[in-house]
Amino acid sequence: MEEDWNAEIGDEALLTSLEKVSLLERPNDTSPVFNSSVDSFGTDEFVNSQHQPVSSFDKGRNFAAKGFQEGNEDDAIPQNTGFKGFGQGFQERNAVDGASTQNRGFEGFHGGFGQGFQAGNGEDAVTQNRGFKGFRGAFGRGFQERNAVDGASTQNRRFKGFRGGFGQGPKDGQRGIPESGTLSFRERGTPADGFQEGNEEDAIPQNTGFKGFGQGFQERNAVDGASTQNRGFKGFHGGFGQGGRGRQRDIPQSGTRDSRERGIHTDDAGPKVTYVPPSPPDDEQGIFAHYQTGMNFDKYDENVVEVSGLDPPAALMSFADTNMCHTLTVNIAKAGYSKPTPVQKYSIPIILAGRDLMACAQTGSGKTAAFLVPVVAQMMRDGVTASSFKEQQEPECIITAPTRELIVQIFREARKFVYGTCIRPVVVYGGTQTDYSIRQVKQGCNILCATPGRLLDIIGRGKIGLHNVKYLVLDEADRMLDMGFGADMKKLVSFPDMPQKEKRQTLMFSATFPEEVQRLACEFLKTDFLFVVVGRAGGACSDVQQNILQVSRYFKRDKLIEILHSIGNERALVFVDTKKKADFIACFLCQENIPATSIHGDREQREREIALWDFRSGKCPVLVATSVAARGLDIENVQHVINFDLPSTIEEYVHRIGRTGRCGNTGKAVSFFDNNSDGHLAQPLIKVLSDEVPVWLTEVAFETEGGQLPVNTQKNYRGRGNMNAREVKMDCSAREVESWD
Numbered sequence: 001m002e003e004d005w006n007a008e009i010g011d012e013a014l015l016t017s018l019e020k021v022s023l024l025e026r027p028n029d030t031s032p033v034f035n036s037s038v039d040s041f042g043t044d045e046f047v048n049s050q051h052q053p054v055s056s057f058d059k060g061r062n063f064a065a066k067g068f069q070e071g072n073e074d075d076a077i078p079q080n081t082g083f084k085g086f087g088q089g090f091q092e093r094n095a096v097d098g099a100s101t102q103n104r105g106f107e108g109f110h111g112g113f114g115q116g117f118q119a120g121n122g123e124d125a126v127t128q129n130r131g132f133k134g135f136r137g138a139f140g141r142g143f144q145e146r147n148a149v150d151g152a153s154t155q156n157r158r159f160k161g162f163r164g165g166f167g168q169g170p171k172d173g174q175r176g177i178p179e180s181g182t183l184s185f186r187e188r189g190t191p192a193d194g195f196q197e198g199n200e201e202d203a204i205p206q207n208t209g210f211k212g213f214g215q216g217f218q219e220r221n222a223v224d225g226a227s228t229q230n231r232g233f234k235g236f237h238g239g240f241g242q243g244g245r246g247r248q249r250d251i252p253q254s255g256t257r258d259s260r261e262r263g264i265h266t267d268d269a270g271p272k273v274t275y276v277p278p279s280p281p282d283d284e285q286g287i288f289a290h291y292q293t294g295m296n297f298d299k300y301d302e303n304v305v306e307v308s309g310l311d312p313p314a315a316l317m318s319f320a321d322t323n324m325c326h327t328l329t330v331n332i333a334k335a336g337y338s339k340p341t342p343v344q345k346y347s348i349p350i351i352l353a354g355r356d357l358m359a360c361a362q363t364g365s366g367k368t369a370a371f372l373v374p375v376v377a378q379m380m381r382d383g384v385t386a387s388s389f390k391e392q393q394e395p396e397c398i399i400t401a402p403t404r405e406l407i408v409q410i411f412r413e414a415r416k417f418v419y420g421t422c423i424r425p426v427v428v429y430g431g432t433q434t435d436y437s438i439r440q441v442k443q444g445c446n447i448l449c450a451t452p453g454r455l456l457d458i459i460g461r462g463k464i465g466l467h468n469v470k471y472l473v474l475d476e477a478d479r480m481l482d483m484g485f486g487a488d489m490k491k492l493v494s495f496p497d498m499p500q501k502e503k504r505q506t507l508m509f510s511a512t513f514p515e516e517v518q519r520l521a522c523e524f525l526k527t528d529f530l531f532v533v534v535g536r537a538g539g540a541c542s543d544v545q546q547n548i549l550q551v552s553r554y555f556k557r558d559k560l561i562e563i564l565h566s567i568g569n570e571r572a573l574v575f576v577d578t579k580k581k582a583d584f585i586a587c588f589l590c591q592e593n594i595p596a597t598s599i600h601g602d603r604e605q606r607e608r609e610i611a612l613w614d615f616r617s618g619k620c621p622v623l624v625a626t627s628v629a630a631r632g633l634d635i636e637n638v639q640h641v642i643n644f645d646l647p648s649t650i651e652e653y654v655h656r657i658g659r660t661g662r663c664g665n666t667g668k669a670v671s672f673f674d675n676n677s678d679g680h681l682a683q684p685l686i687k688v689l690s691d692e693v694p695v696w697l698t699e700v701a702f703e704t705e706g707g708q709l710p711v712n713t714q715k716n717y718r719g720r721g722n723m724n725a726r727e728v729k730m731d732c733s734a735r736e737v738e739s740w741d
């Protein structure tokens with residue numbers, strides 16, 4: 001899904017804001033403020049930073065300006081020369097480019113120094129397709145060098161969307177910069193030592209490229225380096241160099257399979273991923289860190305709970321009711337859980353009774369512990385002990401979730417409940433080094449938390465045996481079974497050594513369960529599974545105050561700024577519909593002096609984790625995200641969710657706004673409703689709105705539904721997926737579905 005985001009944002013508006021930047025950072029400005037050492041850009045602090053406010057790039061931009069000018073003179077490959085300062089340099093480069101190779105171009109040079117360069121050969125889809133698209137923000141003589149290299153080397157490379165500043169250069173060399181480039185870097189002393197090192201070690205000149213600016217670049221480049229064609233930098237953004245991928249891997253955000261965003265098969269596909277994530281905290285305080293329940297926590301008990309299926313066990317009233325072993329009870333208390341939430345009250349005894357379960361409860365109401373606690377309890381009862389002496393590990397429990405950050409979060413929750421026991425949870429996920437995942441697994445693995453792609457990968461490598469699996473958990477189960485991951489889940493349960501569904505316990509949790517997914521789910525579940533629904537299936541969290549504003553796309557940014565200014569430093573998660581736009585809006589906010597960062601599937605995993613950490617820690621109070629952050633993430637103190645763009649489905653909306661109002665805390669969600677694109681959501685929105693429905697929304701729903709009056713409000717809403725277990729089962733048997741496992 002390649003969105004016309006420039007058009008959407010509006011070029012005039014964009015240029016206006018970027019002009020402000022160019023006025024601030026003119027490349028030929030020799031004022032002392034620009035003359036400090038670049039070292040400051042090579043520090044980790046800078047590399048790790050979020051999209052910086054424009055002013056923080058001052059020094060770097062000056063370097064960049066200089067670099068571009070000089071770079072042009074030194075260029076070893078005349079037809080590829082180009083950057084001569086900014087503006088002018090780009091034009092020249094572009095002109096030369098046009099005469100030499102095919103389909104290169106610069107498109108969209110924004111920010112930093114010189115305003116956006118909108119012309120250029122552009123973004124071509126043909127094979128000899130190089131180009132810069134969207135060059136924004138600070139610096140870069142390196143670009144010139146890299147570009148020179150580019151001219152002599154492979155096809156299909158591109159820089160697309162180069163934004164923001166830089167940090168330290170590449171550390172390894174095979175994809176560094178050729179000698180000519182090296183010299184000029186050395187002579188100029190920019191931008192960082194890393195470049196020099198990269199150059200010295202360069203083994204494959206034609207494959208050189210920028211690994212540049214920050215570790216993020218380095219890693220992204222490492223990915224790049226493994227493929228000979230179709231490389232590119234796409235989306236180089238904000239302050240520390242975010243790597244993008246080439247167009248050939250630019251996959252839609254939602255609704256379809258996106259292996260990178262979801263961490264699938266990245267390692268098999270060729271690109272070598274080197275990222276090794278930091279170790280999780282090891283001290284007790286770090287492991288059990290949690291935030292406080294909110295004032296509405298006790299109100300969870302007011303929800304009506306419906307359990308469908310035969311002979312459900314009685315709900316528990318307190319954690320003590322379960323006869324769990326002492327260590328687990330202590331761990332639950334250390335995690336800050338004094339009493340179970342409704343989904344825990346009903347799910348825990350069901351799982352302890354060995355039953356399969358599909359559970360639907362509102363966002364933020366404790367579904368993770370609802371499956372972790374009983375699974376750990378049973379493993380402790382069975383005396384499960386990790387062993388590092390087996391080449392192939394055989395976990396008792398496999399937990400899958402659709403996104404990397406979510407599976408890490410689940411892993412961290414699991415660490416709380418197994419603390420002080422011999423049960424070892426492990427997390428493996430895409431975007432990290434496969435060898436690292438394997439090393440983790442080898443150290444002993446009882447609870448394997450994994451994204452689907454990485455899971456299938458290490459199973460395929462023979463590092464995981466499945467015959468011991470007693471518990472298979474699908475968190476965000478509706479997502480795990482839909483078109484994106486359904487095939488992977490089917491593959492998982494079809495491995496010959498995976499116990500048949502009769503021999504394992506399958507547990508599915510989500511805040512939404514559309515009917516079609518409920519049908520799919522029963523192919524994984526035993527026929528006597530139970531279906532727990534807390535409140536309304538698919539309903540929005542009642543602690544989130546929802547507000548839908550009619551805002552056409554041209555006014556969204558102004559509205560966003562207005563809202564963010566009004567909420568001050570409170571934490572806000574802003575959802576947009578494309579990866580590019582996430583970066584664009586984050587940069588835009590920084591230019592408006594609102595510290596923001598972004599998370600989406602085109603960012604390197606390291607950058608995603610840094611962005612999330614910056615948001616969690618409050619260092620960066622605004623996180624602009626695609627739907628990759630819509631589900632499961634449990635971040636303290638997110639007071640606001642802003643749907644800059646509404647998602648395509650009501651389920652996604654429910655998950656997105658559920659990032660606030662968690663665990664009894666209250667939150668606010670504001671959504672920009674554009675009549676031109678969001679009409680299909682009017683009716684479903686009316687059903688999930690807990691507060692008053694705006695008259696205009698009813699009218700839009702009326703028009704969209706072809707004159708049918710919308711069925712109003714939550715009272716009548718049972719969600720798209722609110723069949724009870726009996727209905728689901730009847731539906732399943734009627735459909736004569738092929739059994740997968």
Ligand SMILES: Nc1ncnc2c1ncn2[C@@H]1O[C@H](COP(=O)(O)OP(=O)(O)OP(=O)(O)O)[C@@H](O)[C@H]1O
Nearest residue numbers: 337339340341363364365366367368511632634663
């Ligand atoms: N019984 C409890 N007492 C206190 N805090 C709890 C309890 N159960 C869960 N929590 C906390 O509530 C927060 C939300 O829990 P969790 O992330 O499991 O919600 P969820 O229902 O899975 O949400 P989502 O649908 O968004 O995935 C977490 O911080 C968790 O530690």
